[in-house]
Amino acid sequence: DIVLTQSPALAVSLGQRATISCRASQSVSTSSYNLMHWYQQKPGEQPKLLIYDASNLASGIPVRFSGSGSGTDFTLTINPVQADDIATYYCQQSRELPLTFGSGTKLEIK
Amino acid sequence: EVQLVESGGGLVQPGRSLKLSCLASGFTFSNYGMNWIRQAPGKGLEWVASISSSSSYIYYADTVKGRFTISRDNAKNTLYLQMTSLRSEDTALYYCARRDNNWFAYWGQGTLVTVSS
Numbered sequence: 001d002i003v004l005t006q007s008p009a010l011a012v013s014l015g016q017r018a019t020i021s022c023r024a025s026q027s028v029s030t031s032s033y034n035l036m037h038w039y040q041q042k043p044g045e046q047p048k049l050l051i052y053d054a055s056n057l058a059s060g061i062p063v064r065f066s067g068s069g070s071g072t073d074f075t076l077t078i079n080p081v082q083a084d085d086i087a088t089y090y091c092q093q094s095r096e097l098p099l100t101f102g103s104g105t106k107l108e109i110k
Numbered sequence: 111e112v113q114l115v116e117s118g119g120g121l122v123q124p125g126r127s128l129k130l131s132c133l134a135s136g137f138t139f140s141n142y143g144m145n146w147i148r149q150a151p152g153k154g155l156e157w158v159a160s161i162s163s164s165s166s167y168i169y170y171a172d173t174v175k176g177r178f179t180i181s182r183d184n185a186k187n188t189l190y191l192q193m194t195s196l197r198s199e200d201t202a203l204y205y206c207a208r209r210d211n212n213w214f215a216y217w218g219q220g221t222l223v224t225v226s227s
Contacts, residue, residue: 037213039155046205046217047155053212090155094212098171099145099157 002026004091004102011110017079020105022091024072035095036074038067041104042087050089051076083109112136112216114206119221122196130221132189132206140164140184143209146191148202149220156202159191160209174200196225 003025012018028035034054039047049058051067054074066077078085086109091102118130132144146158159180160169168180179192189206201224207214 033212035212039214041155046219047214048217049213049215052210052215058215092155092214097169099160101155101157103154 001098002028002093002096002100004093004100006089006091006102006105008103009106009108011108012081013110014083015080017077018081018085018107020076020078020089020107022069022074022076022102024074024093027071028093028095029070030095034070034074035093036067036069037092037094038076039090039092040085040087041090047090078107081107081109112208114208114216114218116204116206116218116221119204119223121224121226123227124197124225126196127192127194128196128223130191130193130204130206130223132191132218134187134189134206134208137208139182139187143167144180144182144189145207145209145214146178146180146189147205147207147214147217148200148223149205150199150202153202158204161189193223196223198225201225 005023036054038051040050041047055067068075088104088106090104113135115133122128143162145160148156148158161180177195181190203220203222205220206218208216
C-alpha cells in the first residue's frame with residue numbers, strides 16, 4: 001500500500017502563508033498525471049475537494065488555495081490564511097489500489 | 111445541484127449485518143463510479159470500496175473484503191453497501207462519494223454505524 005505521511009498540525013497567523021506537506025512512500029505520478037488530491041474537512045462536515053491532480057483547483061475553491069508537487073512530495077498552500085480555513089486537510093492518492101489518504105493536518109491559528 | 115444522501119446506519123451488535131444506501135440526485139448517476147469511504151470517530155479517512163458506473167469493476171479494501179458488498183441500482187439512482195460480520199472496528203461515519211476521473215468530487219453527509227453489544 002502507498003503510505004501518505006502528513007504532519008499532524010500546523011499553526012499559522014491570519015493573513016500569513018500555510019504550507020501543508022504530504023509525502024508518499026512511492027511515486028504517485030505517471031508520465032501524464034500527478035495522482036495526488038487534497039480535501040478540506042471542517043468539524044462536523046464532510047470532506048470537500050480542494051485540489052485534484054496535484055495542482056488543479058476544484059470548482060468554486062478560492063484562488064488562495066494552490067497545490068504543487070510530483071513523484072513523492074506534494075504541497076498544499078493557503079495564502080493568505082483566513083479564519084474560515086480552520087480545518088483538517090487530507091491528501092489522497094489514486095495511483096494504485098488501495099486508494100489511501102494521509103492522516104490529516106489540522107490547521108490552527110497562532 | 112449534486113446531492114448524495116446516505117441512510118441505513120445505526121447501532122448493531124458484533125457479528126450482525128447492516129445495509130447502507132446512498133441516494134444520488136442532480137447528476138446522471140449511471141455515468142459515474144461511486145465509492146464508500148469511512149471515518150472512525152476522531153480519526154482519518156479510509157477508503158472502503160469502489161464500483162464502476164456499470165458495476166463491471168468492483169474493488170475493496172483488505173479490511174472489508176469478504177464481509178462487505180458494494181452494489182448499485184442505476185434505475186433507482188442508489189448506491190448500496192451490504193455489511194456482514196460487523197466488528198467493533200467497523201464503527202465509523204460512512205460517506206458515499208462520487209468519483210470524477212481520479213478524485214472524489216462530491217461527498218454525502220455520512221451515516222453513522224456503531225458496532226457494539
